[in-house]
Amino acid sequence: MPYNDVTKENLNKMVKIFYAKVLQDDIVGPFFIAKLGDDLKSDTWAAHLELLTNFWASIAIGDSAYKGNPFAPHLNIENLSTQAFQRWLELFAQTLDTVYNPEIANFFKQRSRIIAGNFMRNLGLS
Numbered sequence: 001m002p003y004n005d006v007t008k009e010n011l012n013k014m015v016k017i018f019y020a021k022v023l024q025d026d027i028v029g030p031f032f033i034a035k036l037g038d039d040l041k042s043d044t045w046a047a048h049l050e051l052l053t054n055f056w057a058s059i060a061i062g063d064s065a066y067k068g069n070p071f072a073p074h075l076n077i078e079n080l081s082t083q084a085f086q087r088w089l090e091l092f093a094q095t096l097d098t099v100y101n102p103e104i105a106n107f108f109k110q111r112s113r114i115i116a117g118n119f120m121r122n123l124g125l126s
């Protein structure tokens, strides 16, 4: 690290680092703990980490493994707020800065801001 290319292996590393930060965070952690528990090594979390690795691989390297609907699960999360999305984006940006070179980090930051903006609009958050 920092990596100068995107592979599924380094994406998997990135999502693990990101969700480890998320679980420690007072604002976003509780939403994840409520749905997936607090043990990053559990089977539930392993499945989420794989899903998210595939999700970002579909965006960055055109990988075809992700078949889900990224927005749908967020409809079932109560009390999601703009503040929570902002913290999510901050933690994601911090992670990217440690894992990837600035060009790749910026690519993911931009994509994450666009997607978060769409999610917030769909949830009626401003």
Ligand code: HEM
Residues within 6 Å of the ligand: 028, 031, 032, 035, 036, 051, 052, 055, 067, 068, 069, 070, 071, 073, 074, 077, 080, 081, 084, 085, 086, 088, 111, 112, 115, 116, 119
């Ligand atoms: C405060 C903000 C957010 C919270 C609290 C949150 C929470 C969650 C939770 C708890 C799940 C798992 C739901 C389940 O399995 O029942 C999930 C799934 C997911 N999240 Fe988020 N999320 C947030 C923002 C985002 C953003 C900004 C993105 C993308 C840039 C994102 C991408 C995804 C994807 C791809 C999934 C998997 C969807 C699927 O099942 O295929 N999330 N999120």
